Amino acid sequence: MAGTILKIKWLTIFMFLGTVFSALITSPMNTNAASQNFYKLKIPLGLDEEAFKVPQDNPMTREKIGLGRLLFFDKRLSANNTIACASCHIPELAFTDGQSVSSGIHHLQGGRSAPTAINRGFSEAQFWDGRAPMLEDQSIGPFANPIEHGFSNHDELVAKISMFDGYKKMFKNVFGTDNIKKEHVGKAIASFQRTLISGNSPFDRFDYDGDQKAISESAKRGKILFFDKARCNLCHMGTNFSDEKFHNIGVGWDGNALDLGRYSVTKDVKDLGAFKTPTLREISKTAPYMHDGRFATLEDVIAHYNKGGVKNPFLDNQVIPLNLSRPEIKDLVAMLRSLEGEGWQHVKVPTEFPQ
Ligand code: HEC
Numbered sequence: 317m318a319g320t321i322l323k324i325k326w327l328t329i330f331m332f333l334g335t336v337f338s339a340l341i342t343s344p345m346n347t348n349a350a351s352q353n354f355y356k357l358k359i360p361l362g363l364d365e366e367a368f369k370v371p372q373d374n375p376m377t378r379e380k381i382g383l384g385r386l387l388f389f390d391k392r393l394s395a396n397n398t399i400a401c402a403s404c405h406i407p408e409l410a411f412t413d414g415q416s417v418s419s420g421i422h423h424l425q426g427g428r429s430a431p432t433a434i435n436r437g438f439s440e441a442q443f444w445d446g447r448a449p450m451l452e453d454q455s456i457g458p459f460a461n462p463i464e465h466g467f468s469n470h471d472e473l474v475a476k477i478s479m480f481d482g483y484k485k486m487f488k489n490v491f492g493t494d495n496i497k498k499e500h501v502g503k504a505i506a507s508f509q510r511t512l513i514s515g516n517s518p519f520d521r522f523d524y525d526g527d528q529k530a531i532s533e534s535a536k537r538g539k540i541l542f543f544d545k546a547r548c549n550l551c552h553m554g555t556n557f558s559d560e561k562f563h564n565i566g567v568g569w570d571g572n573a574l575d576l577g578r579y580s581v582t583k584d585v586k587d588l589g590a591f592k593t594p595t596l597r598e599i600s601k602t603a604p605y606m607h608d609g610r611f612a613t614l615e616d617v618i619a620h621y622n623k624g625g626v627k628n629p630f631l632d633n634q635v636i637p638l639n640l641s642r643p644e645i646k647d648l649v650a651m652l653r654s655l656e657g658e659g660w661q662h663v664k665v666p667t668e669f670p671q
Pocket residue numbers: 388399400401402403404405418419420421426428429430431432433436441442443444445454455456457458459463464465505509
């Protein structure tokens with residue numbers, strides 16, 4: 317059954333590529349837009365290949381991913397040449413920035429913490445409030461954000477990229493035209509982001525391969541707590557530890573800086589203060605935690621859940637006091653730390669950019 321689905325998926329991809337190639341060959345405009353190599357992503361142990369989303373109109377090719385990587389790291393793609401995506405999504409910090417809230421252009425601060433850019437291919441809606449329905453949309457949002465890359469609009473971004481003949485050549489090769497559109501930028505960066513993966517962690521080797529030595533006894537006890545007494549898997553479920561839904565767990569209801577969260581997208585009262593369940597993969601590397609970066613440590617996070625979150629009229633009814641003891645909290649932290657995986661460390665910062 318799974319095999320059949322896989323075959324159908326492959327077939328669609330090949331048929332699509334076939335169409336693209338024949339279009340390129342027959343169109344005299346695009347004689348240079350040839351040689352694209354299909355990119356086969358290796359999905360590490362513990363992740364679900366079937367859940368990996370690549371839109372039909374944006375197949376992954378080596379050339380497109382290479383272009384997306386350059387765009388992701390290029391500081392020239394901001395109003396004053398100082399900010400790249402990688403300024404807030406730093407490879408060594410598992411593509412976060414270590415800040416409670418991010419600083420963008422002119423050191424302006426937003427109200428939210430930068431989530432990891434890892435395992436985005438397993439997610440549908442992007443951002444804490446899910447306002448970008450696809451990674452392609454997410455991948456161009458920050459350029460026109462006044463406190464991130466600082467362009468007034470996407471036309472300014474496209475004009476800046478088009479100043480560099482090196483980029484024009486690459487866009488022509490990948491998209492068959494050097495008349496660059498913001499959608500091309502989104503497709504290239506999204507393709508690059510899909511290659512940032514985390515799996516095959518010690519937890520996976522224990523859970524899937526039964527390797528008893530992969531994780532500590534404490535982490536093994538933590539695993540049992542995670543799925544039972546601590547109730548974490550009610551929301552952090554599945555291979556990417558997220559139900560891809562939005563919940564109010566009370567973050568922000570104990571102060572005066574309330575973020576409306578998912579409500580700003582749906583205008584549905586039940587979404588007030590609800591945020592997307594984040595993945596827990598690489599969680600030991602992505603402190604501080606929560607949409608406002610309020611917790612410095614995983615112990616602080618668990619203390620929040622242990623007391624039943626923060627009471628408010630919209631608190632998710634799955635968040636209740638847990639009565640976890642100190643040793644149990646330690647075990648849970650050990651389990652979370654065993655989610656350090658691989659599949660993103662290969663990314664190198666480019667040393668040269670197209671001129
Ligand atoms: C100034 C810092 C900053 C810059 C620059 C920046 N980001 Fe982000 N990024 C953030 C913050 C903060 C959020 C959370 C915003 C929100 O959810 O409202 C975020 C969210 C994201 C997410 C969503 C992850 C998820 O789990 O939903 C992705 C993916 C991402 N950024 C990729 C990018 C890309 C690609 C670029 C460049 C085009 C970029 N970021 C530029 C700070 C930044």
